[in-house]
Amino acid sequence: xxxxxxxxxxxxxxxxxxxxxxxxxxxxxxxxxxxxxxxxxxxxxxxxxxxxxxxxxxxxxxxxxxxxxxxxxxxxxxxxxxxxxxxxxxxxxxxxxxxxxxxxxxxxxxxxxxxxxxxxxxxxxxxxxxxxxxxxxxxxxxxxxxxxxxxxxxxxxxxxxxxxxxxxxxxxxxxxxxxxxxxxxxxxxxxxxxxxxxxxxxxxxxxxxxxxxxxxxxxxxxxxxxxxxxxxxxxxxxxxxxxxxxxxxxxxxxxxxxxxxxxxxxxxxxxxxxxxxxxxxxxxxxxxxxxxxxxxxxxxxxxxxxxxxxxxxxxxxxxxxxxxxxxxxxxxxxxxxxxxxxxxxxxxxxxxxxxxxxxxxxxxxxxxx
Amino acid sequence: xxxxxxxxxxxxxxxxxxxxxxxxxxxxxxxxxxxxxxxxxxxxxxxxxxxxxxxxxxxxxxxxxxxxxxxxxxxxxxxxxxxxxxxxxxxxxxxxxxxxxxxxxxxxxxxxxxxxxxxxxxxxxxxxxxxxxxxxxxxxxxxxxxxxxxxxxxxxxxxxxxxxxxxxxxxxxxxxxxxxxxxxxxxxxxxxxxxxxxxxxxxxxxxxxxxxxxxxxxxxxxxxxxxxxxxxxxxxxxxxxxxxxxxxxxxxxxxxxxxxxxxxxxxxxxxxxxxxxxxxxxxxxxxxxxxxxxxxxxxxxxxxxxxxxxxxxxxxxxxxxxxxxxxxxxxxxxxxxxxxxxxxxxxxxxxxxxxxxxxxxxxxxxxxx
Numbered sequence: 187x188x189x190x191x192x193x194x195x196x197x198x199x200x201x202x203x204x205x206x207x208x209x210x211x212x213x214x215x216x217x218x219x220x221x222x223x224x225x226x227x228x229x230x231x232x233x234x235x236x237x238x239x240x241x242x243x244x245x246x247x248x249x250x251x252x253x254x255x256x257x258x259x260x261x262x263x264x265x266x267x268x269x270x271x272x273x274x275x276x277x278x279x280x281x282x283x284x285x286x287x288x289x290x291x292x293x294x295x296x297x298x299x300x301x302x303x304x305x306x307x308x309x310x311x312x313x314x315x316x317x318x319x320x321x322x323x324x325x326x327x328x329x330x331x332x333x334x335x336x337x338x339x340x341x342x343x344x345x346x347x348x349x350x351x352x353x354x355x356x357x358x359x360x361x362x363x364x365x366x367x368x369x370x371x372x373x374x375x376x377x378x379x380x381x382x383x384x385x386x387x388x389x390x391x392x393x394x395x396x397x398x399x400x401x402x403x404x405x406x407x408x409x410x411x412x413x414x415x416x417x418x419x420x421x422x423x424x425x426x427x428x429x430x431x432x433x434x435x436x437x438x439x440x441x442x443x444x445x446x447x448x449x450x451x452x453x454x455x456x457x458x459x460x461x462x463x464x465x466x467x468x469x470x471x472x473x474x475x476x477x478x479x480x481x482x483x484x485x486x487x488x489x490x491x492x493x494x495x496x497x498x499x500x501x502x503x504x505x506x507x508x509x510x511x512x513x514x515x516x517x518x519x520x521x522x523x524x525x526x527x528x529x530x531x532x533x534x535x536x537x538x539x540x541x542x543x544x545x546x547x548x549x550x551x552x553x554x555x
Numbered sequence: 556x557x558x559x560x561x562x563x564x565x566x567x568x569x570x571x572x573x574x575x576x577x578x579x580x581x582x583x584x585x586x587x588x589x590x591x592x593x594x595x596x597x598x599x600x601x602x603x604x605x606x607x608x609x610x611x612x613x614x615x616x617x618x619x620x621x622x623x624x625x626x627x628x629x630x631x632x633x634x635x636x637x638x639x640x641x642x643x644x645x646x647x648x649x650x651x652x653x654x655x656x657x658x659x660x661x662x663x664x665x666x667x668x669x670x671x672x673x674x675x676x677x678x679x680x681x682x683x684x685x686x687x688x689x690x691x692x693x694x695x696x697x698x699x700x701x702x703x704x705x706x707x708x709x710x711x712x713x714x715x716x717x718x719x720x721x722x723x724x725x726x727x728x729x730x731x732x733x734x735x736x737x738x739x740x741x742x743x744x745x746x747x748x749x750x751x752x753x754x755x756x757x758x759x760x761x762x763x764x765x766x767x768x769x770x771x772x773x774x775x776x777x778x779x780x781x782x783x784x785x786x787x788x789x790x791x792x793x794x795x796x797x798x799x800x801x802x803x804x805x806x807x808x809x810x811x812x813x814x815x816x817x818x819x820x821x822x823x824x825x826x827x828x829x830x831x832x833x834x835x836x837x838x839x840x841x842x843x844x845x846x847x848x849x850x851x852x853x854x855x856x857x858x859x860x861x862x863x864x865x866x867x868x869x870x871x872x873x874x875x876x877x878x879x880x881x882x883x884x885x886x887x888x889x890x891x892x893x894x895x896x897x898x899x900x901x902x903x904x905x906x907x908x909x910x911x912x913x914x915x916x917x918x919x920x921x922x923x924x
Contacts, residue, residue, distance in 0.1 A: 216561070
């Protein structure tokens, strides 16, 4: 596959860590929320192997925050998600599909409840702030909405716990998954959550004090030497094996949460009021017509830069591949595909044309591992 | 400056023309509205010289459309912009700042009035569709909002008129600036506007029928041979010389239209109702505290990947450079900067540090040419 340079500009914002990761050998960027997101430090396979064994520090400042505070903040946040947040607790993170009035997905952020009237929506790649502003203006809600100056550092991998303990003490190892708390470093308080976009364990540090954050960045690499720390980024192999869905890749505004297998985050029988509730009740009643599933393909390489049709033995289109990569674990290409309902059966055979060569494969459940 | 690959994925959508421009030698991409936007075909200077003399075809599918139709469509469109559209005409394009209730810029699209109850907002790089949906839901407006399948081809440069005449006949040369009309090609009707993101003249073809559009793409290169047609893209040198502002680079949500010199698109004395009107009246009364101006710098090269501080002789910060490039015409670096009001005077001296070397420069009016 041909390679192309990314044309940098202020519009594709750099992060406070950009100069550091460029000195550390970043080789490719994606763009996420109008910001540079590192996509590779050389081989993605090597980085995958390293992530599963050791610990990595990721510049994921592109995961921007939408801060919503004020008297009506809980009402607005609930309006945007089909997950019931009425019993949500301060100090916890919640994975929440955000949907519009037609139940089409707009984003799938993690929402942090900072206080009864203060929330951070830690967004995937779409301008949720504009949706929130539009709703708040239209409904005359008493809220304050803005993008705070938060640049997340993720510390991911099995050795992340030991590394973070060395810096922040044992208290940080006692934090439960999707909990968050505040920790001091270099004169600043950092919100740290036990979360991150891998299934290898770890933390996300919501850096608000840039100076302290940069010092912490360097400290992580200094202290991390004994744990073989390396710079990294969300890893395409690992995230597909783990079925961490990517908004814009695996799902978008034309999909509803049921089609994306997000059923457990859809609380239709609750009392809470959210957009698309009636529409989702209809969908539940009628049943979905397609669904995100895994596929395993008998191929050694793939580049998915747009959706690729999947066909059955009769050469009829039965779905589309939306993400895919060669998995060293399975020694095959694995991917995430939207499949028509009749074909959402494990072991259903599929065919796919990659660079004009037809490969065979089969449907499987998500996650792969 | 180091170069980095762009990591392609479905989330950074390819366009129908991507495979063609890759065969034609595109070397760099930007990302615009979650889509690949070509940023260079080799030397930007060579492309600049060519654009000013001949004709180029640009894949600007990243200029996405937000279609708003229905009984309340005019009301919603007007609500989002400070430009008075009450006398707008079907068949015309309107450059319109879109602002929020605090008068902060959200986008600066060209709005096409397709019918009394049907509009296209041809957007710069932010998800205006989410703002429109939020407002429509909140205000219970009777509208239909979606992103139609439109992939714009721009034909730009002084010879664009002759090239387009050869394909579409003399009628197309009679179109006025910012007018649009429909033209047949290969069995499909294409909306073509006399517009484009350069000051060298030309057209934008709003391709809805992809098959016909691809055939037209090839035809433009076939017929264009005699006019020395080349593939191209928005040119950083040309657009800065012409002061075509770029949302996300030169201005963003922290700026209001007056600060960006967009006064003639702010109609505060009209009867129309739009967001931020009271706020803008306040701004007009108090006066602005900073403004976008041109700067000419005694340097031979610059890369602006984030804003760069500008200082005065006393080393106090007096503004920031937001875009900049070496101009072959001026044989100096030129740029667009937000300057504190006391320093918005033509010939005001400025200093700027580029790669740790301090350069001198001065303030000037926009546009440069």
